[in-house]
Amino acid sequence: SISNLVASELARKNLKCKNVRVDMDTNAQGSISITxxxxxxxxxxxxxxxxxxxxxxxxxxxxxxxxxxxx
Structure with missing residues (x-):
């Protein structure tokens, strides 16, 4: 998941995240993308x-x- 990827990357820099928010959008064809x-x-x-x-x-x-x- 995005949250796990964020936490992993931050851990490599000795940082810890308190929260991760993912904004998504749907296009005309119904595809969901992270914005x-x-x-x-x-x-x-x-x-x-x-x-x-x-x-x-x-x-x-x-x-x-x-x-x-x-x-």
């Missing part, structure tokens, strides 16, 4: 959001937003 993944890190890891976002966007190949818990 965005939003990941929330613990507040103590706020300084590493950009690093995590770049790694996850590269790994997942889709738009990824990384936030900290509380900002």
């Amino acid at each position: 965005k993944v939003t990941v929330t890190l613990d507040a103590k890891d706020a300084a590493r959001c950009r690093e995590a976002q770049e790694a996850l966007t590269k790994t997942l190949g889709i738009q990824t937003e990384v936030l900290s818990n509380g900002g």
Whole structure:
């Protein structure tokens, strides 16, 4: 699952996610696609959001937003 992939990639960087939200959309043909993944890190890891976002966007190949818990 996307959540497991996110958790695995973050673990390689010694980060832990608090939450993963996946936004999906359906096109005219009925195909479902993931449009965005939003990941929330613990507040103590706020300084590493950009690093995590770049790694996850590269790994997942889709738009990824990384936030900290509380900002």
